Amino acid sequence: MLNYAVQRLIQAIVAIFGVLTIVFVVMHLSGDPTLLLVPQDASAEMIAQLRHQLGFDRPIHIQYLDYLYGLTRLDFGISVVQRVPALDIVASRLPYTIQLAAGALLVAIGIGIPAGIIMATLRDTAIARILAAIVVTGQSVPTFLSAILLIFIFGVTLRWLPTSGAGELSAMIMPSIALGALSMSTFARMTRIAIIDELGKDYVRAGRARGLSLREIVFRHVLRNASIPVITIAALEIGNLLAGAVIIETVFAWPGIGQLAIQSIQSRDFLVVQVIVLLISFVYVLTSVAADLVYVVVDPRIRLVR
Amino acid sequence: MKTGLASIAAAVMMLMASTAVAQTKDTLTIDLPNDAATLDPHLQWNTDSYTVYRNIFDNLLTRDTSGKIVPQIATAWTYDNDTTLTFKIRDDVTFQDGSKLTADDVVFSINRIINPALKSPQLSQFDQIKTAQAVDATTVKVTTKSAYPALLAQLVKLSIVPKAYVEKVGDQEFNLKPLGSGPYKLVEWQKGIATNLEAYGNYWRGQPPFQKVVFRAVPDVSTRIADLKTGKADLIRDVPPDQASSLENDSGTKLLSGETERVGYLYINAEAGPTKDLRVRQAIAYAIDKQGLVDALLEGYGKAVDIVGAEPIFGYTADVKGYPYDPAKAAQLVKEAGAEGATVEFLTSPSYPRALVEAIQQMVNEAGLNVTISSSDQATFLKRRQGGADNAGGMAFGAWSCACQDADGIIFPLFRSGSIWAKYKNEKYDALVDEARTILDEQKRKALYAQAYEILREDVPGLGLYQVYALYGAAKNLQWTPTANEALFVMDMSWQQ
Numbered sequence: 001m002l003n004y005a006v007q008r009l010i011q012a013i014v015a016i017f018g019v020l021t022i023v024f025v026v027m028h029l030s031g032d033p034t035l036l037l038v039p040q041d042a043s044a045e046m047i048a049q050l051r052h053q054l055g056f057d058r059p060i061h062i063q064y065l066d067y068l069y070g071l072t073r074l075d076f077g078i079s080v081v082q083r084v085p086a087l088d089i090v091a092s093r094l095p096y097t098i099q100l101a102a103g104a105l106l107v108a109i110g111i112g113i114p115a116g117i118i119m120a121t122l123r124d125t126a127i128a129r130i131l132a133a134i135v136v137t138g139q140s141v142p143t144f145l146s147a148i149l150l151i152f153i154f155g156v157t158l159r160w161l162p163t164s165g166a167g168e169l170s171a172m173i174m175p176s177i178a179l180g181a182l183s184m185s186t187f188a189r190m191t192r193i194a195i196i197d198e199l200g201k202d203y204v205r206a207g208r209a210r211g212l213s214l215r216e217i218v219f220r221h222v223l224r225n226a227s228i229p230v231i232t233i234a235a236l237e238i239g240n241l242l243a244g245a246v247i248i249e250t251v252f253a254w255p256g257i258g259q260l261a262i263q264s265i266q267s268r269d270f271l272v273v274q275v276i277v278l279l280i281s282f283v284y285v286l287t288s289v290a291a292d293l294v295y296v297v298v299d300p301r302i303r304l305v306r
Numbered sequence: 307m308k309t310g311l312a313s314i315a316a317a318v319m320m321l322m323a324s325t326a327v328a329q330t331k332d333t334l335t336i337d338l339p340n341d342a343a344t345l346d347p348h349l350q351w352n353t354d355s356y357t358v359y360r361n362i363f364d365n366l367l368t369r370d371t372s373g374k375i376v377p378q379i380a381t382a383w384t385y386d387n388d389t390t391l392t393f394k395i396r397d398d399v400t401f402q403d404g405s406k407l408t409a410d411d412v413v414f415s416i417n418r419i420i421n422p423a424l425k426s427p428q429l430s431q432f433d434q435i436k437t438a439q440a441v442d443a444t445t446v447k448v449t450t451k452s453a454y455p456a457l458l459a460q461l462v463k464l465s466i467v468p469k470a471y472v473e474k475v476g477d478q479e480f481n482l483k484p485l486g487s488g489p490y491k492l493v494e495w496q497k498g499i500a501t502n503l504e505a506y507g508n509y510w511r512g513q514p515p516f517q518k519v520v521f522r523a524v525p526d527v528s529t530r531i532a533d534l535k536t537g538k539a540d541l542i543r544d545v546p547p548d549q550a551s552s553l554e555n556d557s558g559t560k561l562l563s564g565e566t567e568r569v570g571y572l573y574i575n576a577e578a579g580p581t582k583d584l585r586v587r588q589a590i591a592y593a594i595d596k597q598g599l600v601d602a603l604l605e606g607y608g609k610a611v612d613i614v615g616a617e618p619i620f621g622y623t624a625d626v627k628g629y630p631y632d633p634a635k636a637a638q639l640v641k642e643a644g645a646e647g648a649t650v651e652f653l654t655s656p657s658y659p660r661a662l663v664e665a666i667q668q669m670v671n672e673a674g675l676n677v678t679i680s681s682s683d684q685a686t687f688l689k690r691r692q693g694g695a696d697n698a699g700g701m702a703f704g705a706w707s708c709a710c711q712d713a714d715g716i717i718f719p720l721f722r723s724g725s726i727w728a729k730y731k732n733e734k735y736d737a738l739v740d741e742a743r744t745i746l747d748e749q750k751r752k753a754l755y756a757q758a759y760e761i762l763r764e765d766v767p768g769l770g771l772y773q774v775y776a777l778y779g780a781a782k783n784l785q786w787t788p789t790a791n792e793a794l795f796v797m798d799m800s801w802q803q
Contacts, residue, residue, distance in 0.1 A: 031685035035692065039351050041708050041719040042430035044726050053425045081343050081350070083481050084497070093498055151532045163532040164524050166499065253524035255499040263340065263498075263525075268685045 008292065012285040019281045020274065024064055032056040033080055033268035054080050067274070077271040081264075086271035090257060090279065096166055097256030100179060100249070101241045103172050107180030108187050108237065113230070115184075116191025120199065121218055131188070139185035143244055147178040147251040164253040171252075179248040183237045190233045194226035227298055235291035239284045331783070331801040334516040336794075337530045337539040341498045341523035346481035347465035348419045351428045356463075357543070357794045358501050358521050363465035363486035364399070366412065367458060373567075373618050373711055373790050375458050379412065379466050379487075380446075388453035388746060389436075395444045399510045401468045402491040409440040414469035416448065424477070431460050453744050455751060459620075459710035462791075489514040489797045498523060515800050534559055534779045541784060543794070545777040546659075547605040553779045560780055563607055564788025567618040568707035568774035569716065570608070572666065576730040576767040577695035580648035580675070587766035589639035590701070591629035593673040594666060598631070600772050603662050608772040613759045614706075614717055616773035618790040621713025621742070621755035626763050628770065636673035646674045650700035653680050655687035658703050666703065677701070692726040705774055709791045713755045714743045721767050730767030 034051040042050075051057045058066075070077055076087040115131045122128045141149075154174060155163035162171045198204065199222060207217045245258035253259075257276050264272040342355040347363050350356075368378040380393040399407040416438035419426055434454045439447045450457055466487060472480045484492055489511065490503035501521040505514040522539065524530045531549060533539035535556055545553065545561065553561045572594070574587045581587050596610035612628030615621065640646055650670070654663045660681075667677040680699065682690075691702055708715025718739050723731035735758055742754040762768065776792050786799040 030683070031689045033685070035688040036685055037350070037427040039428060039431055039708075040706065040727075041715050042427075042726075043719075044724075046430040046433065047726065049422065050425065050427060050429070053422065082497070083344055083346070083349060083478065089497065148528055151529060156532050156535050159536060163536050163538055164529045165522060165538070251526045251529055253522065253526065253529055255496075255523070259525065260498060266684060267343075 005289075005293070008289045012289060015285055016278065016281045019277060021064075023277045024067065024270075024274065025060070027265075027268070027270055027273060028060050028063065031268060033270070036267055037081070076275050079269050079272050081267050081269040081272075086269075086275045089272050090260065090275045093255055093257045093260045094279070096254060097242070097245055097249070097258060099166075099172065100175055100245060100254055100256055101238065103176030104180035104183065104241050104244075105238070107176050108183035108241075109234070111180075112184040112187025113191050115188040117195060117218070117223075119188065119192040120195035121214060123196075135185045135188045138181040139189075141181070143178055143182065144247050144251060146181060147174070147248055150174045150178055151251070166254055175248050175252045175254050178252075179241060179244050182244065183241060186233055186237060187230065190230055191226065194229045195222055198222040198226050224298070228295060231291055231294055231298065235287040238287045239280075242280055242283065330803075331516060331540075333518040333520060334541070334784075334796060334799070334801075335520045335522060335539045336796075337522050337524040337533050337542040339523070339525055339527075339530075339544055342495075342501060342521070344481050345484040345492065345495060345501070346467075346477065347484070347486075348415070348424060348426050348428065348467065349481065351431070351463075353543075353792065354523075358503075359484065359486075360465065360793065361488055361490045361503060361519065361796050362484055362492060363467065363488045366393070366415075366461045366464045366466060369462060369711070369789065369791060369793075371787060371789060375462060379407065383458070385746065386447075389450045391448045391450075391457065392441070393446045393448065395446060396510070397444050399487050400508055401471070401487045402485050402506050403468070403471065404508075405468065405470060407466065407468070407487050408443050409446045410443075411466055411469045412446045413438045413440045414472070415464060415466045416446075418467065418472070419464065428463075431463060434460075453746055455743065455746050456710060456712050456714050459712050459715070463709060490519055493518075511797065514797055516796065519796050531779060534781070537781070540781040541786075541799075542779040545779045547603070547607045547777065549779075550605055550607060550777060558782055560782055562778040562780050562786060562788055564776045564778075564792075565609070565616070565618070565790060566707065566774050566776050566788075566792055567616050567709070567711050567790045568705050568776075568792070569611060569614055569616045570662075570703070570705045570771040570774055571614045571720075572769040572771060573691070573702045573704060573720070573727070573729070574766055574768060575695060575698055575700050576765065578698070578729065579700045580643075580645045580650055581700045583643045583645060584765065585639045585643040586645050586648070586650075586675070588629070589636040589643070589645075589673050589675070590670050591766050591769050592632045592636035592639065593669050594769065594771070595631040595669060596628075596771050599662065599665060603659070603665060604772070604775075607775040607777060609775075610772050611770040612763075614720065614762065614768050614770040615713055615759070619711050619713055619716065620748075621752060621759075623752075623756045623759055625756060626759045628763070633669075633672055640674040647676050649676045649678055651680050652677050653682075653687055653691055653699035653702040655682055655684045657684050657687075658705070663703055666701075670701075695729040698729050703771075707774075707792065709793075711791060713758075714739070717755075717758060717762065718743060721762060728767070730765065732761060732765055735761045735765070 034047055034056055038047055038050060079086045079089055082089060119128045119131050151163050154161045161174055165171055204217055245256055246262055249256045249258035250262060261276045338354045338357060340354040342358040343350040344355055345359045347359045364379050366380050367375050370376045379396055381396055382394045384392050386392055395409050395412055401407055418424060419428060420432050420435055434450050436449045436451050441447055468485055471485050489506055489509045491506045493502040493504045495501050503519040505517050527546060530542040534542045550561050553559045574590055575581045600608045600610050613626050652667055663679060667679055670677050690697055706716055719725050720727045721730050722728055722739050723736055738754050738758040742751045776788050778788060783802050784799060785802050
């Protein structure tokens with residue numbers, strides 16, 4: 001187990017390092033922030049001077065090594081756009097994204113899994129059909145559209161919920177639903193398929209033959225066995241939520257790292273982008289490792305193969 | 307019993323008084339597309355940043371509603387000679403920590419922004435200044451490298467920062483906790499979220515109109531409009547023309563539009579590709595229906611122009627006539643140049659309205675050219691547009707304002723050979739704009755710019771399309787007149803019940 005964890009950790013570090021390098025190269029090849037910083041009437045000499053002062057006229061490999069050297073000292077650099085340490089900028093926005101992702105995950109799991117169970121066990125009933133319609137809607141409506149629709153209906157027309165911003169708890173409702181909708185559908189479908197799959201197995205028939213009710217079988221045995229694919233999905237969904245947050249945070253003016261990522265890429269604020277990339281790849285890797293480890297706990301039949 | 311009645315009456319009156327107070331507007335909320343990048347007024351020069359920090363600071367000079375340069379911290383100024391300007395400074399201004407603003411602070415502010423060590427992106431706006439010196443507590447002498455007529459226009463953009471405070475806390479801390487002499491002081495800067503300001507009670511121009519002002523960062527325009535309609539915001543910036551009517555038709559909101567000094571223009575590459583041929587550039591000028599663009603895409607919120615410049619700028623001339631919309635003539639010129647079907651690359655980025663770019667593409671295609679749109683992100687777009695002529699595309703749309711209301715800030719950087727934007731060289735033109743930026747005689751300067759604009763008309767290295775109107779959405783009760791330089795001073799606003 002320990003060996004396995006170490007092995008996964010090394011893979012993770014290599015993966016993060018690779019992502020970091022690719023992003024560094026791509027960002028630097030497509031221009032630097034100098035042109036975006038200067039007023040439009042700046043002369044070529046002025047631009048060259050500022051570029052030199054900011055260090056963007058150095059060869060890219062030197063800038064890269066310099067950046068890596070900083071990282072070894074846990075120095076993530078100072079944003080040239082905001083003149084504040086890049087780490088501070090990201091750290092101040094991270095809680096908002098965590099809050100939003102938690103809200104969305106709550107929506108996704110809290111609605112998706114029960115919906116999946118109902119759809120699997122009460123097949124061909126009216127309620128299952130209604131749920132199926134909701135799931136398909138959640139899956140097919142693009143988030144930017146559902147977000148605007150939510151704002152229009154519940155914000156502008158009914159005036160039940162605030163239209164943007166963070167702060168009050170009520171401000172979290174619409175972004176969480178808009179962000180969680182897609183994941184909710186994924187959870188519902190996966191749960192439904194996994195349960196239907198399990199329901200066709202011999203142990204279910206044997207249990208029924210012994211007089212157990214469907215409810216007892218589902219809650220005692222089927223759910224546990226069906227949870228493996230659902231856990232895999234959950235791990236992937238956390239990554240998807242972070243990606244979806246980019247759009248949702250922009251529409252709802254939610255001050256998380258998704259919105260920050262967009263702005264920083266647009267303004268070529270390299271150092272802030274790098275911190276965000278580091279963070280997101282870290283989360284991705286961490287959740288997938290965590291999912292692997294949880295399998296073992298849930299299903300002792302899974303043995304780690306070296 | 308009598309006293310009892312009296313006290314009840316008093317209580318009722320107090321209650322009424324307190325509700326009357328509650329009815330006046332306490333907090334003004336403004337939605338901007340982005341948060342300020344820096345609050346140090348000597349660092350970032352972008353609209354979202356200066357919209358916030360210029361309410362915290364005073365400027366040396368300012369403009370009145372008609373666009374004239376008028377005193378703010380400076381009360382008067384005289385030219386000692388072509389390169390030396392003496393300013394008299396107010397002596398009744400205090401910073402928000404109570405300390406007095408003196409000539410030393412003005413000198414410090416000028417010398418700070420021109421000091422390369424600050425790495426200020428604004429340096430290019432002030433780099434003609436050689437030095438600033440305090441003569442006495444209320445007199446400052448500014449020396450320029452050569453005669454520089456745009457100096458006053460540039461100093462309109464200079465915020466005065468407190469010397470003692472900046473030196474005490476350092477540049478980084480000053481950016482996070484700025485302190486100025488303006489009408490509002492910083493309460494809290496929630497970076498990326500909102501900036502909370504509070505009225506400065508001892509402000510020298512009087513009590514600011516709102517006790518608190520909140521600038522929120524709301525990137526999506528639909529969300530800004532939703533905020534305004536639900537009362538979450540009282541003023542929003544950057545309303546697209548197609549949303550204007552929805553704000554005018556709503557009972558609680560209104561549209562504020564202001565004619566600006568910003569000009570929508572088309573750059574045409576005169577040094578490379580098919581547009582190197584003058585006839586092709588003229589054909590493009592004949593092919594574009596400016597009034598059609600204004601009517602169809604801007605919903606009338608704009609005004610067609612004949613030159614690359616709008617009326618509020620110094621050097622504007624009505625004598626230079628533009629090319630009329632004449633598609634037949636355009637097609638004929640393309641044919642004469644043998645450029646039928648020639649590919650012209652139209653550079654753009656998401657910062658520019660896509661519908662406008664496509665409409666221009668369509669119009670120019672009808673003249674017989676083959677326009678292809680290359681859209682990239684802003685940084686890449688600028689890299690190509692400002693780079694060598696061979697890779698700078700054939701055309702690009704832009705909306706230019708120097709916030710200095712002077713032709714020098716527009717056609718010098720755009721078309722003077724050697725400038726990063728210019729893909730054009732005409733020695734006669736260069737001599738005219740060079741001279742116009744080094745003499746102070748206003749009539750002479752105007753005459754020079756009239757000649758320069760005439761040359762631009764003939765050579766078409768660019769084409770003025772329309773004067774941009776700034777569109778804001780506001781709560782019905784907010785009283786405010788937008789200005790030509792797109793400044794947003796809360797001090798100029800008021801609330802009417």
